[in-house]
Amino acid sequence: MEAYDIGYLSLIACFLLLAIPLFVSHYLKLGLINETVVSVSRMILQLAFVGFFLTVLFDLNNSAVNLLWLLVMILMASHSTINEVGLDLKKLLLPTVVSFIVGNFLILLYFNMFVVDLENLFDARYLIPIFGMFLGNSLRGNIISVSNFYDTIRRNENRYLYSLSLGAKRHEAILPYARKSIKLALKPSIASMSTTGIVALPGMMTGQIIAGSSPILAVKYQMAIMVGIYVSTVMTVAIGIFMTIRSSFDDYGILKKDVFKSTNT
Structure with a gap:
């Protein structure tokens, strides 16, 4: 039907x-x-x-064209993340792109190979929609985590510098802020998983049922997708913060002022 x-x-x-x-x-x-x-x-x-x-x-359904479109999606997501949090595009574009590739594309390949068990891992009908779900959720998580991370350090600059003055290494001083930002970004995904089914029916599951799939098949796909989304979000958010640190902090652990757009205008 x-x-x-x-x-x-x-x-x-x-x-x-x-x-x-x-x-x-x-x-x-x-x-x-x-x-x-x-x-x-x-x-x-x-x-x-x-x-x-x-x-x-x-x-x-050409694999090369499909992969090219995924790259376009990643570039747009990276630009949107950096622009949304008010950071310098030139300094942070590459590490942000890398975080989206590692956090989303690698999980997508694993998902298509071992979960959906596709013969053609780059089949457009699976590759693009599933990647879009992974990318969209990790994009929201990245915006929350990166924005909170840099805003919190800038607001608490004296406390952060005090930690460095006491002998803390860069990663030791940064870790509490990174940990808090990552947890904040993951809370929506955790809440979504815990309420899916009884409180809410997700879009993918609803769409499959309306399209004629059995509820059991729709449930299996939804469970797999939500696990994939959560894992890709965790990886993208964590990599997104730690990949940008090298460009945003100097050798002494001081946050560079020119990473913020407002300082360049």
């Missing part, structure tokens, strides 16, 4: 629901009308592009 198609008129009917949050924003003077309209418009354009583009990719 295939999923019911959503026609364009039905899609328009769905967008009419947005009148409710727009009315709430207007009535309560939340100031979110323009932001909502812009966000929805960007979503429509991006998803329309992705829909047509993925159709072409799936039909072509």
Whole structure:
């Protein structure tokens, strides 16, 4: 049994629901009308592009092209992370890219080889959607961890420098801040795993059931995906912080001021 198609008129009917949050924003003077309209418009354009583009990719199913698209996704995610936390792109782009490659792509290969057991590890229909789920969740985790890490050290600069003055090595002084930031970034993933099933049905599981898969098959895929997401997030977040340290701190353990965008303007 295939999923019911959503026609364009039905899609328009769905967008009419947005009148409710727009009315709430207007009535309560939340100031979110323009932001909502812009966000929805960007979503429509991006998803329309992705829909047509993925159709072409799936039909072509060329391993080299698929891997090239993953690289584009990684570069965009790295740029978004660095830009979101207000750090210097030139200094931190390479270590951030490496963290996403190691934390997501390697887990993806393991997942496709040993969990899904694909004959073609680079099959576009599995490679791109699964990688997108890994990358999207690790992106959010990276933004939380990197932002908290550098903001906390900058706010507590005197305490951090005091630790160095007492003889602590760079990694010893940095570790408490890194540990706290990594834990903060992983809490949403842990909470999501603990409430999945009873409290919430995830998008992938719901989509498979609507598409005609049995609930048991959908559950098995969802469990595997959530484990993969958690592992890739842990790796990306941890590597993301420690890979950027070399570019952000000098040999004496002092945080360089020019890693922040505001100091360059």
